[in-house]
Amino acid sequence: MKAKVHVMLKNGVLDPQGKAVENALGSLGFDGVQDVRQGKVIELTLNETDIETARTNVAQMCEKLLANTVIENYAIEIEG
Amino acid sequence: MKTAVIVFPGSNCDRDAQVALKASFGGEPVMVWHGDADMPAVDMIVVPGGFSYGDYLRSGAMAATSPIMREVVKRANAGVPVLGICNGFQILTESGLLPGALMRNAGLKFVCRDVHLRIERNDTMFTSRYTQNTAIRIPIAHHDGNYFADADTLAMLKGENRIAFRYCDGNGNLSDDANPNGSIDHIAGIYNEKLNVLGMMPHPERLMDPALGGTDGTALFEGLVEALAA
Numbered sequence: 545m546k547a548k549v550h551v552m553l554k555n556g557v558l559d560p561q562g563k564a565v566e567n568a569l570g571s572l573g574f575d576g577v578q579d580v581r582q583g584k585v586i587e588l589t590l591n592e593t594d595i596e597t598a599r600t601n602v603a604q605m606c607e608k609l610l611a612n613t614v615i616e617n618y619a620i621e622i623e624g
Numbered sequence: 625m626k627t628a629v630i631v632f633p634g635s636n637c638d639r640d641a642q643v644a645l646k647a648s649f650g651g652e653p654v655m656v657w658h659g660d661a662d663m664p665a666v667d668m669i670v671v672p673g674g675f676s677y678g679d680y681l682r683s684g685a686m687a688a689t690s691p692i693m694r695e696v697v698k699r700a701n702a703g704v705p706v707l708g709i710c711n712g713f714q715i716l717t718e719s720g721l722l723p724g725a726l727m728r729n730a731g732l733k734f735v736c737r738d739v740h741l742r743i744e745r746n747d748t749m750f751t752s753r754y755t756q757n758t759a760i761r762i763p764i765a766h767h768d769g770n771y772f773a774d775a776d777t778l779a780m781l782k783g784e785n786r787i788a789f790r791y792c793d794g795n796g797n798l799s800d801d802a803n804p805n806g807s808i809d810h811i812a813g814i815y816n817e818k819l820n821v822l823g824m825m826p827h828p829e830r831l832m833d834p835a836l837g838g839t840d841g842t843a844l845f846e847g848l849v850e851a852l853a854a
Contacts, residue, residue, distance in 0.1 A: 557727070557772060558727075558730070558806070560727075560728055560729070560730050560731070560732050560770075560806070561728060561732065564732055608689075609681070609685065609689060610681070612682055612685065612718065612725055614717075614723075614724060614725040614772070614773070614774070615725045615727060615772055
C-alpha cells in the first residue's frame with residue numbers, strides 16, 4: 545500500500561520561498577498569480593494492508609517526524 | 625569540570641565548541657557520537673552547529689531522533705546545562721527542549737557575518753558576565769535562523785522572561801535592519817523554563833580570541849564556569 549503525505553506551512557506562517565517563486569513567475573510574465581505556497585510531498589510504501597490502520601500509523605509518523613506541527617500542516621492520501 | 629560536545633554526521637562546529645570549552649573549563653571535553661545512547665556524567669553539554677544529516681527533511685529534524693538526543697533531553701530535564709548553537713538550536717527545538725521553530729531566512733540567503741545581540745537578562749548562568757541591555761558582537765552563519773513561534777508561545781516566552789538575546793544595532797537598538805533573518809520579535813536565542821537550556825543562532829564559540837577578531841563570546845563560557853563552580 546502506498547501513502548502520500550503533503551506537508552505545507554500553516555496559513556499565517558510566512559513562506560519566503562513561495563513568495564520568491566511568486567515574484568519569479570511575475571517576472572516571467574505570468575500575471576494573475578495571487579499567491580504561491582511551497583510545500584513537500586513524501587511518498588511511503590507500506591507493508592500494512594488495512595487502510596485505516598495505515599492512516600493512523602502515517603499520522604503518527606507525521607506528528608513525530610515528517611511534519612513540524614509548530615509551523616506545518618500535513619494531509620495524508622492513502623492509495624490502495 | 626567535565627563537559628561534552630555532541631557530534632552528528634555533518635556537524636562542523638564541534639571542534640570550535642571543543643576548543644572553546646577547553647579554553648574556559650580547562651579539561652578535555654568528551655566528544656560524544658550521535659549513535660551512542662549514553663555518555664559519562666558531565667557538568668555541561670554543547671549541541672554544536674553544522675548541518676547534521678545534511679539538513680534532510682528539516683534542519684535538526686533527523687538529529688533530534690538520534691539515540692544520544694534522548695539522553696541529552698533526559699540530562700537537560702535533570703538540570704544539566706545544555707547550550708545549543710545554530711544547528712544545535714534547531715535540534716533543541718526539534719527535540720522539544722525549546723519551543724518554536726527555525727525557518728528559512730526571510731531573505732532566503734545564507735547569512736554569514738557578525739551581528740549585534742542585546743543581552744535581555746544577565747541573571748542566568750549563561751549571561752552573568754554580560755551587562756543587561758548592552759550589545760555584544762557575535763557572528764552568525766545560517767540559512768534557517770528565522771525564529772518563529774505562535775502568538776501564545778511568544779506571549780509565554782515574554783511573560784516568563786525567556787528571551788535570551790535579540791538582534792540589535794551596535795547601540796543595542798532593535799530595528800528590522802538589524803534583524804538578519806526575519807526572526808519574530810528579533811529573537812536570536814531563548815531559554816527553557818528552568819533556564820538551564822539555551823538555544824541561540826549566533827556563534828559565541830567563534831569569537832573568543834583577539835586573533836579571530838574579537839572576544840565577545842568569551843564571557844558566556846566564563847560565566848558558565850563561574851556559575852557551575854559556585
